[in-house]
Amino acid sequence: MKELEFIKSIENIIGKEYLGDDCAYLRDFELTITQDSLIEGVHFKREWYTPFELGYKSAAVNISDILASGAEPKYLTVALSLTDDIDKLWVEEFYKGICSTDPNVKIAGGDITGSKNGILVSVTALGSTGERNISSRKNAKEGYVVVTKGNHGSSAAGLEMLLKGVYDKSSELVQAHIRPQLEYEFSSQISKLVREDYAMMDSSDGLADAVFKIAEASGVKITLDYDKIPHLKEVSREQVLFGGEDFKLIAAVPANIVSKIDDAAIIGKVEKFDGARLEVAGEKYSSYDELKVYNHFGEDNG
Amino acid sequence: MKELEFIKSIENIIGKEYLGDDCAYLRDFELTITQDSLIEGVHFKREWYTPFELGYKSAAVNISDILASGAEPKYLTVALSLTDDIDKLWVEEFYKGICSTDPNVKIAGGDITGSKNGILVSVTALGSTGERNISSRKNAKEGYVVVTKGNHGSSAAGLEMLLKGVYDKSSELVQAHIRPQLEYEFSSQISKLVREDYAMMDSSDGLADAVFKIAEASGVKITLDYDKIPHLKEVSREQVLFGGEDFKLIAAVPANIVSKIDDAAIIGKVEKFDGARLEVAGEKYSSYDELKVYNHFGEDNG
Numbered sequence: 001m002k003e004l005e006f007i008k009s010i011e012n013i014i015g016k017e018y019l020g021d022d023c024a025y026l027r028d029f030e031l032t033i034t035q036d037s038l039i040e041g042v043h044f045k046r047e048w049y050t051p052f053e054l055g056y057k058s059a060a061v062n063i064s065d066i067l068a069s070g071a072e073p074k075y076l077t078v079a080l081s082l083t084d085d086i087d088k089l090w091v092e093e094f095y096k097g098i099c100s101t102d103p104n105v106k107i108a109g110g111d112i113t114g115s116k117n118g119i120l121v122s123v124t125a126l127g128s129t130g131e132r133n134i135s136s137r138k139n140a141k142e143g144y145v146v147v148t149k150g151n152h153g154s155s156a157a158g159l160e161m162l163l164k165g166v167y168d169k170s171s172e173l174v175q176a177h178i179r180p181q182l183e184y185e186f187s188s189q190i191s192k193l194v195r196e197d198y199a200m201m202d203s204s205d206g207l208a209d210a211v212f213k214i215a216e217a218s219g220v221k222i223t224l225d226y227d228k229i230p231h232l233k234e235v236s237r238e239q240v241l242f243g244g245e246d247f248k249l250i251a252a253v254p255a256n257i258v259s260k261i262d263d264a265a266i267i268g269k270v271e272k273f274d275g276a277r278l279e280v281a282g283e284k285y286s287s288y289d290e291l292k293v294y295n296h297f298g299e300d301n302g
Numbered sequence: 303m304k305e306l307e308f309i310k311s312i313e314n315i316i317g318k319e320y321l322g323d324d325c326a327y328l329r330d331f332e333l334t335i336t337q338d339s340l341i342e343g344v345h346f347k348r349e350w351y352t353p354f355e356l357g358y359k360s361a362a363v364n365i366s367d368i369l370a371s372g373a374e375p376k377y378l379t380v381a382l383s384l385t386d387d388i389d390k391l392w393v394e395e396f397y398k399g400i401c402s403t404d405p406n407v408k409i410a411g412g413d414i415t416g417s418k419n420g421i422l423v424s425v426t427a428l429g430s431t432g433e434r435n436i437s438s439r440k441n442a443k444e445g446y447v448v449v450t451k452g453n454h455g456s457s458a459a460g461l462e463m464l465l466k467g468v469y470d471k472s473s474e475l476v477q478a479h480i481r482p483q484l485e486y487e488f489s490s491q492i493s494k495l496v497r498e499d500y501a502m503m504d505s506s507d508g509l510a511d512a513v514f515k516i517a518e519a520s521g522v523k524i525t526l527d528y529d530k531i532p533h534l535k536e537v538s539r540e541q542v543l544f545g546g547e548d549f550k551l552i553a554a555v556p557a558n559i560v561s562k563i564d565d566a567a568i569i570g571k572v573e574k575f576d577g578a579r580l581e582v583a584g585e586k587y588s589s590y591d592e593l594k595v596y597n598h599f600g601e602d603n604g
Binding site: 002003005006007013014015018021022026028029030031033035036037039040041042074075077078081082088091092095096098099106107108109110111113114115116117122124126128 | 307308309315317320321331335336337339341342343345377381384393394397398400408412413414415416417418420422424426428430
């Protein structure tokens, strides 16, 4: 959890204004912006991904944050640092993958440099706020319901198979990890329907992680009904709740709009609480440290 | 020159619209955007920089590209990948350095992850175009003059001292490399004064490199008068012309505005030509391959 500790320590230096959410909301430009990196050996192993797939996923993890903000994805910039063994064909396939993620998103430049140790990808995504209502994790309110769409835990189950080295790459679980499908419609419907403040996050670090972050930022209790959480039957409860990288969206919204969101599953409710609380499957979590938090396979947990 | 080769090969995939300049100009958001990475062992050695200085420079190399576009620097996002030995104090000092670069620029989030091998910094900068005229390297026109401000070659001379391992860190040359001063006033004056299309670049990869790129993109001949190029007397001609990372601006503009730019040195002229040509100090360059191009000390030249 070093990242969280570091971020807390820099709040006093750079201010909290743009730090609370995965995207920063720049009102003067009417956009939201996010930047995430994929580091070989930390976030991926080269042998798991074709360069096309790595391009797709590098774009997807960032576009997903834009969707979670409620904005419309518009532009990416891509910084790529490559080891000497990477050739032109690899780079072309990588960019084809980037472009395949969302045909409405344009690549607005970036940077290619050398790297001594492994492939490094850092992507910045911009989304247009336009007429949409922009989310913030601090906006969950008493009486709101928690909704999601799509299966949770599949990506972690796929990652487990990849780590074991015995897998069928075309299987639904492995594909959920390598080529996560993004929730464009869910994001667009919510951000256009909701008139009130609302909270939305993606499940990049897991469902429980996202919900607890919303509860913590909003100072509320969120109770999830485990049986309502969409997931494949071969995925464990651990993976459903704590597995990362599904890139499904979870939103706390007024109950009256839910019937207008296609295929929305109501998985929980928001209640008043003195502090922050997540309750799910008989467990109660009141601090971040109590959660099992997914860490990328190569990351230090210290 | 692998980077150039790679960029040419992806033009057909992502389109040329946002690739021609160091910044992409996003007219719908009225901004310019750029993203550049600093990789330990490729762009810097840890022992040369305090974390504060590394933060400053990571911001500076990106803000310089915004200044070269003619826009006003507004926001940065910062993706930092850190090895296990990095502590909270390091991160705080790094962010203090980032914030010190330009008090008018806000940090709009980013990402901190682990890294297996060395520190990786990737910064994205956004600039506001507002009432300013935005540059493009393809806009140099017959009859324009080439202007710059500030000393060229100092950073390369400083880097040479750092590489030799015998240096006074406070010396002007080492400081030019570690803590380059950016050309805010020159950028702002030109982008507000010029009514016509104009070209401007920073000298991140060297003066000759920038001027040749302008000549190539514009299809013109640019002749530089070496004796007019501002530089310190202890800096070699090689360093003045080909040394990188001074982050001085070079612009091809109509002659009639030059008297209104503070401390502008006229160092060359733009002439009609069938193709691209740079002439300086008795040498003629008609292709990029003929130039001695500065590569970062750790980068593959293959």
